[in-house]
Amino acid sequence: MERMLQLDYRDKIELLVKLIKNSAKTVALTGAGVSTESGIPDFRSRDSGLWNKFRPEEVASIDALKRDPDTFYKYNFKWWQGCLQAQPNETHKALAEMEKKGWLFGVITQNIDGLHQRAGSQKVWEVHGHLRSCRCMKCKKEYDMERLAENYWCHHCGGLLRPNVVLFGDPMPEDYYTAEKVMTGCQLLLVIGSSLQVYPVAGLPYLSRQVAIINYDPTPWDDNAQVVFHHSSSEVLAEVVKQLGDSTGPYFVG
Numbered sequence: 641m642e643r644m645l646q647l648d649y650r651d652k653i654e655l656l657v658k659l660i661k662n663s664a665k666t667v668a669l670t671g672a673g674v675s676t677e678s679g680i681p682d683f684r685s686r687d688s689g690l691w692n693k694f695r696p697e698e699v700a701s702i703d704a705l706k707r708d709p710d711t712f713y714k715y716n717f718k719w720w721q722g723c724l725q726a727q728p729n730e731t732h733k734a735l736a737e738m739e740k741k742g743w744l745f746g747v748i749t750q751n752i753d754g755l756h757q758r759a760g761s762q763k764v765w766e767v768h769g770h771l772r773s774c775r776c777m778k779c780k781k782e783y784d785m786e787r788l789a790e791n792y793w794c795h796h797c798g799g800l801l802r803p804n805v806v807l808f809g810d811p812m813p814e815d816y817y818t819a820e821k822v823m824t825g826c827q828l829l830l831v832i833g834s835s836l837q838v839y840p841v842a843g844l845p846y847l848s849r850q851v852a853i854i855n856y857d858p859t860p861w862d863d864n865a866q867v868v869f870h871h872s873s874s875e876v877l878a879e880v881v882k883q884l885g886d887s888t889g890p891y892f893v894g
């Protein structure tokens with residue numbers, strides 16, 4: 641990788657554009673880093689401090705919810721509301737644009753904020769769930785997320801409501817297994833804003849022929865990636881979209 645280290649920013653952008661143009665199937669994998677510019681804190685970043693104060697297993701686990709719903713909702717509801725009020729940023733918009741032009745097959749995301757869809761992405765697999773709805777743990781009745789703001793008991797059976805996000809101690813949702821299938825034949829995986837530390841999602845790069853990484857912090861995959869940016873994903877992707885211009889990719893449908 642010594643040669644890669646000698647590349648300057650412009651060279652790396654050119655290389656990334658070339659990798660995208662030569663790829664028959666490009667998929668994006670996004671993590672918390674793509675939403676920080678929308679004002680949503682990254683719990684795992686060293687700066688956020690949130691998980692230094694509260695251990696995630698204690699405040700965002702299925703056990704915590706069952707043991708003490710009051711505390712669970714007190715700690716989690718505020719940041720979920722922050723997610724729901726946030727607006728898509730340039731990274732979300734660039735990925736939506738790349739999909740529209742046929743350069744991107746779709747987005748696998750670890751984020752629960754729904755910002756990819758709100759930016760216009762059509763194909764999104766939410767491997768850690770989402771905040772659009774919640775469900776009764778007893779009778780499985782589904783409710784809008786707003787219902788949790790009123791109370792978190794099912795009016796149908798009295799059971800406890802839970803969000804449709806993946807909590808510590810939960811099994812992976814169906815979207816994760818779909819995402820594994822989506823990776824079939826993937827030639828280029830764009831890892832954006834994920835430090836690739838949370839398994840099984842962190843194993844998805846193994847399913848791609850090539851990997852490009854755009855993340856502020858180093859990741860365990862940096863040494864094996866074709867190109868690595870420790871840079872703002874908004875800036876990198878805005879430049880990529882600009883250079884792709886009006887050209888269309890293998891998934892363009894007109």
Ligand SMILES: [Zn+2]
Nearest residue numbers: 776779794797
């Ligand atoms: Zn119920």
